[in-house]
Amino acid sequence: MSALSLKKNPELLQKKRLRIINKAIKLFIKNGYGETSMRDISKATGIDLSNLYNFITSKEEILFLVFEVLHEPAVELFDKYQISEIKDPEEQLRTAVFRLAEVMFEHKNETLLLYRESKALPKKYLSIILEREKKLVERLEEILERGMKENIFLQEDAFFRANLILFQLTLYPIRSWNLKKYSKEELLKMSTECVMKSVISDPQRSRLIQSQ
Amino acid sequence: MSALSLKKNPELLQKKRLRIINKAIKLFIKNGYGETSMRDISKATGIDLSNLYNFITSKEEILFLVFEVLHEPAVELFDKYQISEIKDPEEQLRTAVFRLAEVMFEHKNETLLLYRESKALPKKYLSIILEREKKLVERLEEILERGMKENIFLQEDAFFRANLILFQLTLYPIRSWNLKKYSKEELLKMSTECVMKSVISDPQRSRLIQSQ
Amino acid sequence: MSALSLKKNPELLQKKRLRIINKAIKLFIKNGYGETSMRDISKATGIDLSNLYNFITSKEEILFLVFEVLHEPAVELFDKYQISEIKDPEEQLRTAVFRLAEVMFEHKNETLLLYRESKALPKKYLSIILEREKKLVERLEEILERGMKENIFLQEDAFFRANLILFQLTLYPIRSWNLKKYSKEELLKMSTECVMKSVISDPQRSRLIQSQ
Amino acid sequence: MSALSLKKNPELLQKKRLRIINKAIKLFIKNGYGETSMRDISKATGIDLSNLYNFITSKEEILFLVFEVLHEPAVELFDKYQISEIKDPEEQLRTAVFRLAEVMFEHKNETLLLYRESKALPKKYLSIILEREKKLVERLEEILERGMKENIFLQEDAFFRANLILFQLTLYPIRSWNLKKYSKEELLKMSTECVMKSVISDPQRSRLIQSQ
DNA sequence: GATGAATGAGCATTCATTCAT
């Protein structure tokens, strides 16, 4: 069909992989990872069962790739929005948290899968995932620590708080069944502000900054 | 034996069911729900495979019963510690939150299962579980609303906050892999205080109360 | 059907296993181990595919059991014919060799399988098989060494000769395609005498003994 | 490239075939015929999977060609060492046997494959292989018969003995797992002498000849 | 009430080979 074959054209391979991943996400969400068969994925993608294995090496890898789809933008957002350039810790944290919330919202399904199905991953993949999660926590931890030093954030265990923040942000993906009544904008705002309020030492100052 | 038939002796049935549930919890935790076979449960309980079906109706029901084991103490704690009798909203919330955190900690594995495997439940069971979760949220919501009316808590969306609080408390069960370094006491304290700080309008007052 | 179930009646289990093994031998011989599917065995035995696994744990185990069917009589023959009681080394060796040839002949198919398919065995099983083969070699080696000490057998490397003898006896099972023209009696006699001739130091003496 | 098409340049075809055969031998030895996939062979040779089929017609043919690699030197050795020119039957047999043993030793792996995997061959190929084996047996048979006529060898069934001799010589390839402790020289010598001893009618004469 | 045997659908993965280009 095309002059460029898969092996010589990695983009095409990526495209097919993405098609597989996206269909797989839907199936995993709907029926669970374990309950989704490779036959289902084959049917959904229109790619012959045996042919699937030209693009991925195993069902487990598909799950791993699904998680990458989520993690990539979460990690990259720190660069994309130049988080580390922001001087004011409060603004820095608020931006990071808001953008993270956004990514989580947009990848609500992948996030849910991450929490629900990551135990299906073989260690090889799982440790990569956990490592990335730790990296995210560290980023937040750094921001928090600077803010605490400057007395803008409350003095507390920065590592625990960083974990809690990241976790809080998955509230909607995990419990959307009880939060249907909120719009995306409401959710992002509430999520961000809940985080900020619990961290800020002087609410007065905060209100000033926000209204700038 | 025949005189004490199951139907005529519900206690015996309950006892056997509990044995099944407790062994099943361990297996589900260790290997996952999908990866645990009825044969495994039969072996672990010493109850013949076919015989299991005299005590439970399906594998799915076992999972449901496991979740009940977790929910029961969570729901009962409100009575047990007479939460609704506590007049001061701050103290009331703190007690509720602390006790909930305690239950979550003690049933860390079941909580994790709840998040990981509840989608394996058929709707019939799932809706019961979600209903109970909603009940818990409502209880917190009521406390929050009273506190807001009395201006002790910050004015905000009580329903969202109640959801968030309940969710925050599952931090440890879900992400214990990154929180190994904390002791139970540290975790319970930090969890409770994080919730309180994010809710209290006047930190001054709070400190007074706590030191009473 | 029967009052005694499999678990309580190991004989019945053994019977079923034997049925499986015997059908499997035929299939393995005809089509090869790798080319015989569990479905084939199921069909041949009339035992449902899934049910097969109540009697055996894996296809590999079937192959192992096939080899046991061969090895058992080979090992036991030393007791059965009280080989170690025979005082004259020549007579002792001749009896052992003849009986071994007999067993090989009668289990021609299993012997052929042993040589053809033993590489399909996982190490666990393979080492058991090889150990048993070594035991057989040792038995012959002992007889040979005694005969050499008494100067009835030629002085030579007893271990190598024992290996060679055991191997020679598999001539018919392995190369029966070129030996169809001989009767069982001819084969057993020729095989035995070929071994004896190659070992005896004084042919004169030998002829005397045989004609006794 | 196009000028030297395969059909017009049989040498090139032979070269590629040899490359395929030699890599295949290694793979078959290591993993077995059934467990080696055409993909494996493709990877090992660097020849594209579909392209392989320009040089060979099927996987089975590869196996057949592997066996040819073994048989060729075994058959040719009779010419190479001018066996038929040797006048003395004993010397003639000893030379043939020693050279055969040598070939078997040097092609130990192929010999083992021949015994292990030849049943994977379709009849078409298998009968060719067996025919060649029969030819080898005949060659030995002729030598034996002449020696018996001249009363240098023991009177016995020459055909059976020829089969046995050829078979004996595969002892090492087939049972090398139990013969690791011998060197090549030891093995060749012992193998040859075992054959000779079992055939010679007058050991005295034999010793004279050998020491010439 | 307890038990062994059965059932039949399901799983992920791999294969040799053949097109169409």
Added chain:
DNA sequence: CATGAATGAATGCTCATTCAT
């Protein structure tokens, strides 16, 4: 002549559940 993609059947094994006793 070389190549990527396709095909479709086959593999060993496991499962929750249900009979017949």
